[in-house]
Amino acid sequence: MSFGSHVRLSREARLKSDRSYSVRQVAARIGVEPSYLSKVERDEQPPPSEQKIRRLAEELDEDVDVLLAMAGKVSEDLRHTIIKRPQLFAEMIRELQDMPDHAVLRLVREVRDGDW
Amino acid sequence: MSFGSHVRLSREARLKSDRSYSVRQVAARIGVEPSYLSKVERDEQPPPSEQKIRRLAEELDEDVDVLLAMAGKVSEDLRHTIIKRPQLFAEMIRELQDMPDHAVLRLVREVRDGDW
């Protein structure tokens, strides 16, 4: 699903039980004009900046990385981590790119718990 | 070191033994105007697009990921890998961000050799 449609559905789900989730009020809270958010939600405009997406993720209580991904973006902090050690992380990511989720997760767990 | 200075040094090192590494000729080979490459090398212009950086990396026989990193960029293919499974890779990268190189490398090796 597109970024816009997803946001619209997510916001409207909240709107059902909370009147403060109108386009106008959410727009105000994340710091954009209502007409802009309206257009973004209808995919008439491309997704907003990372900063606004972060605010939106908070509002809608969603995973920032997922929402950013839907917008075709990768979080700044991840980009910086990669840029600091480009060869290492490039190799790492390419190595893991075709691994099933469970294998990668097992690895993450090992790293977290392990004697690294 | 800045992207521009690095490219200049690298190109000039080659120029010493190969006349075809002039600003003009390299610019022609990577597909930009000489004046543009000149400005980029003197950091008077920001680094070029990923595509041009890739061509430059080939010309100078350098690691693309490193050159892209110097330009503040992350390779498209890595970005796509992350965007396909954002939660998984975000967690992975953040988990590894403070690990020493050798620990990460050990992981990569385990993945490559292992029964994943």
Next chain:
DNA sequence: TGCAATGTGTAGTATATAGTATACAGTACA
């Protein structure tokens, strides 16, 4: 029934990105 709030259409803007085109002065060397 009128005031407030709603979503959206239209038009415009500032800044960044990613360069091109042309001209010019200096150098190399045949």
Next chain:
DNA sequence: TGTACTGTATACTATATACTACACATTGCA
């Protein structure tokens, strides 16, 4: 000594990004 090549200065340009400002018709409800 002239021509061919060098690096660079100056002036533009096209497209994308990331929005704002304002007006409008519609709906909710006190």
